Amino acid sequence: MDRNIRTVDDVLALLDGLFAPEADRWTGRGADWWDDFYTDRSRPVPFFAARPDESLVAAVERGVLRGGRALDLGCGPGRNALYLAARGFDVDAVDLSSTALDWAGERARETGAENVRFHHGDAFALAGEDLTGPYDLVYDSGCFHHLPPHRRVSYLALLEQLLAPGGLFGLTCFAAGAGGMGSELPDTDFYREGAGLRGGLAYTPEALREIFSGLTELELRRMRDEPEESERFGKSFLWTALFRRA
Numbered sequence: 212m213d214r215n216i217r218t219v220d221d222v223l224a225l226l227d228g229l230f231a232p233e234a235d236r237w238t239g240r241g242a243d244w245w246d247d248f249y250t251d252r253s254r255p256v257p258f259f260a261a262r263p264d265e266s267l268v269a270a271v272e273r274g275v276l277r278g279g280r281a282l283d284l285g286c287g288p289g290r291n292a293l294y295l296a297a298r299g300f301d302v303d304a305v306d307l308s309s310t311a312l313d314w315a316g317e318r319a320r321e322t323g324a325e326n327v328r329f330h331h332g333d334a335f336a337l338a339g340e341d342l343t344g345p346y347d348l349v350y351d352s353g354c355f356h357h358l359p360p361h362r363r364v365s366y367l368a369l370l371e372q373l374l375a376p377g378g379l380f381g382l383t384c385f386a387a388g389a390g391g392m393g394s395e396l397p398d399t400d401f402y403r404e405g406a407g408l409r410g411g412l413a414y415t416p417e418a419l420r421e422i423f424s425g426l427t428e429l430e431l432r433r434m435r436d437e438p439e440e441s442e443r444f445g446k447s448f449l450w451t452a453l454f455r456r457a
């Protein structure tokens with residue numbers, strides 16, 4: 212008989228099990244799923260191109276982001292991490308997928324980037340181990356919306372642990388009501404229905420403000436669509452947000 216639940220971590224691990232990759236290959240996104248996702252680099256995935264988020268570039272160009280230590284959460288093939296490194300940030304970048312990180316490493320060698328370190332693994336497990344704050348910037352483009360609802364607890368704890376006082380948190384995630392990217396199911400239904408994460412979670416601005424209410428909002432807007440030939444990435448089905456820690 213299992214009577215193993217004693218700590219908050221035990222509860223989080225139990226809930227993780229409801230979203231285990233082997234339970235549903237399409238909706239449960241573990242490292243294997245992401246490795247497969249990145250194997251064919253020629254697929255027309257918008258964020259496969261080596262161009263940074265338009266919102267990140269805009270914040271750097273406005274002088275809101277001025278260098279220091281940055282952490283890219285769920286960095287994938289490293290497009291934002293490498294942009295930040297090229298702008299003089301000292302960057303740690305973490306991802307579950309070794310296939311994505313191999314690609315990121317190749318890009319780093321091609322561009323001669325030195326001040327970037329790619330870490331393989333679960334960001335929550337590595338926080339305080341390989342990833343030691345304080346960071347002046349924690350940046351997340353597309354990772355947060357792939358986390359199951361209960362992992363927001365861990366996400367906020369990670370920000371609390373790693374983001375410097377006065378530091379900035381940048382987020383890009385699926386927007387609710389934007390035409391189908393990301394599920395709009397209420398949190399409880401993901402647990403009741405047991406059908407995985409359905410390709411990610413869409414958020415309303417109110418939900419984001421509530422979740423990150425411990426931080427000060429500097430910007431929360433739809434991302435601007437960028438044309439294919441642009442040097443920047445932008446899709447208007449995404450929110451882009453910038454918060455400051457007091």
Ligand SMILES: C[S@@+](CC[C@H](N)C(=O)[O-])C[C@H]1O[C@@H](n2cnc3c(N)ncnc32)[C@H](O)[C@@H]1O
Nearest residue numbers: 245258285286287306307308333334352353354
């Ligand atoms: C939609 S992709 C975005 C990749 C990259 N940020 C970009 O915009 O090009 C989401 C990434 O988050 C990573 N990821 C998801 N959960 C993670 C976790 N717990 N720790 C580290 N990386 C994670 C996935 O492996 C995947 O590469």
